[in-house]
Amino acid sequence: MSFEPRILGILCNWCSYAGADLAGTSRIHYPPNVRIIRVMCSARVDPTFVVKALVSGADGVLICGCHPGDCHYSEGNYKTMRRIPLLKKVLKDFGIEDERVRLEWISASEGQRFADIVKDMTERIRVLGPSHVACELHADPRER
Amino acid sequence: MAVKKLQIALYWGAACGGCDVAVLDTNEFILDVAALADIRLWPIAVDGKYADVEALADNELDLTFFNGAVRNSENEHLAKLLRRKSKMLVAFGSCAHLGGIPGLANLTGREEILTKNYLHNPSIEPGNKKIPLPETDLNGQLLQLPYFFKRVYRLADIVPVDYCLPGCPPAPEQVKLSILALAGGKRPPPGSTIGAAERNLCDDCQRSKSEKKIKHFYRPHEILQDPDKCLLEQGILCMGPVTRSGCGVRCPDTGLGCRGCYGPAPDVMDQGSKFISALGSIIDSKDPHEIETIIAGIPDLTAILYRFGLPASFLQRSLKL
Numbered sequence: 001m002s003f004e005p006r007i008l009g010i011l012c013n014w015c016s017y018a019g020a021d022l023a024g025t026s027r028i029h030y031p032p033n034v035r036i037i038r039v040m041c042s043a044r045v046d047p048t049f050v051v052k053a054l055v056s057g058a059d060g061v062l063i064c065g066c067h068p069g070d071c072h073y074s075e076g077n078y079k080t081m082r083r084i085p086l087l088k089k090v091l092k093d094f095g096i097e098d099e100r101v102r103l104e105w106i107s108a109s110e111g112q113r114f115a116d117i118v119k120d121m122t123e124r125i126r127v128l129g130p131s132h133v134a135c136e137l138h139a140d141p142r143e144r
Numbered sequence: 145m146a147v148k149k150l151q152i153a154l155y156w157g158a159a160c161g162g163c164d165v166a167v168l169d170t171n172e173f174i175l176d177v178a179a180l181a182d183i184r185l186w187p188i189a190v191d192g193k194y195a196d197v198e199a200l201a202d203n204e205l206d207l208t209f210f211n212g213a214v215r216n217s218e219n220e221h222l223a224k225l226l227r228r229k230s231k232m233l234v235a236f237g238s239c240a241h242l243g244g245i246p247g248l249a250n251l252t253g254r255e256e257i258l259t260k261n262y263l264h265n266p267s268i269e270p271g272n273k274k275i276p277l278p279e280t281d282l283n284g285q286l287l288q289l290p291y292f293f294k295r296v297y298r299l300a301d302i303v304p305v306d307y308c309l310p311g312c313p314p315a316p317e318q319v320k321l322s323i324l325a326l327a328g329g330k331r332p333p334p335g336s337t338i339g340a341a342e343r344n345l346c347d348d349c350q351r352s353k354s355e356k357k358i359k360h361f362y363r364p365h366e367i368l369q370d371p372d373k374c375l376l377e378q379g380i381l382c383m384g385p386v387t388r389s390g391c392g393v394r395c396p397d398t399g400l401g402c403r404g405c406y407g408p409a410p411d412v413m414d415q416g417s418k419f420i421s422a423l424g425s426i427i428d429s430k431d432p433h434e435i436e437t438i439i440a441g442i443p444d445l446t447a448i449l450y451r452f453g454l455p456a457s458f459l460q461r462s463l464k465l
């Protein structure tokens with residue numbers, strides 16, 4: 001069976017989710033590999049959520065927020081702008097490939113951009129292959 | 145009629161010995177313990193053989209304090225043995241509770257650890273080619289050593305644990321209170337974290353707290369500190385916001401950032417990634433390049449975030465092992 005990446009998308013309500021919605025209402029085709037959770041602001045994405053998604057079997061996590069300067073709560077996405085690079089640096093030490101976590105800014109009018117990003121991420125992860133985080137952790141805890 | 149004394153054991157797995165010293169640091173209280181209990185095993189202080197433990201009936205011990213992580217087959221064997229022999233098993237100190245400092249080895253493969261330590265360390269005899277193996281044939285004699293696991297485990301990964309007593313090492317006062325609580329009739333519900341508080345360290349820290357905006361992180365010796373101001377506000381990494389209180393704010397009170405040894409605060413699931421959330425809030429920059437520079441200025445980020453709890457974190461270990 002061919003590998004279909006499972007990507008978790010966490011999108012802010014005000015820009016990125018509206019952008020994804022626009023992609024849908026405009027009938028733009030993009031891969032069905034992303035499952036979307038809507039949050040009020042990208043700053044709601046606690047890095048713990050991303051790690052939890054990876055250990056629960058996600059092959060990738062896509063976090064989207066308003067463009068810098070456009071956050072509905074004015075400063076929220078700047079926090080995200082600092083958190084995700086910190087997290088990625090740590091994930092690298094755990095042997096998790098950089099492409100598995102991605103942060104993008106998507107406005108309410110960027111339906112096409114959202115579709116392109118999902119397509120690009122899906123293809124990159126397809127090349128990487130499935131994430132081994134979840135199955136490694138569920139392996140025999142006393143592996144020798 | 146003589147009251148039956150409490151039967152207790154104290155054991156060390158992969159540990160530094162500091163936890164045992166924390167028990168001794170209860171000072172004269174240790175004499176009360178000796179009056180209250182028969183110490184059936186305590187390698188650091190009392191003679192006792194594994195065979196004596198094996199000869200005990202199941203559940204003959206009332207209480208075992210197990211400190212240290214599970215790094216090799218000997219640690220694992222004793223963890224299982226003591227579990228069988230004990231009514232109450234306590235994961236004592238950060239290593240048994242969360243993996244502790246030895247748990248940092250979960251970022252490095254076994255082969256790398258062994259070759260580095262035995263072949264390439266500047267402090268070893270030059271030209272050494274020997275790495276300890278589980279079995280060695282020495283002139284026809286079979287010598288055996290415990291098997292060194294691929295990664296480090298906390299005690300609860302190996303056997304069910306009744307209580308966790310956090311800290312590297314646990315504060316002696318907390319050790320004393322915990323012994324009294326467990327020896328007495330009113331025991332905390334099984335599964336509890338004992339000898340610690342149900343809040344984070346900042347709640348108990350006396351330093352003044354206001355808005356935090358940081359352009360550069362410092363190590364404690366690199367700046368002149370304001371003794372009254374929150375360390376994080378001064379750019380000194382302090383895990384207080386995500387760490388359970390209970391130590392008496394030992395490190396911030398002496399000008400050092402909390403390293404997180406009491407483990408995740410009650411509402412924190414993963415100490416390191418939660419602290420990233422806090423760091424993201426206080427870094428003072430809106431420019432991705434400057435942010436990269438500030439982050440690059442934090443030495444050994446992963447080890448800072450998971451200093452005492454890597455095996456207990458969501459990710460547990462590097463996938464490269």
Ligand code: SF4
Binds near residue numbers: 346351373374384
């Ligand atoms: S971050 Fe550290 S220094 Fe600041 S209030 Fe919390 S415990 Fe105290």
Ligand code: SF4
Binds near residue numbers: 312388
């Ligand atoms: S301040 Fe933090 S690192 Fe220091 S003893 Fe307390 S919990 Fe442990």
Ligand code: FES
Binds near residue numbers: 016
């Ligand atoms: S509301 Fe969109 S990032 Fe804050």
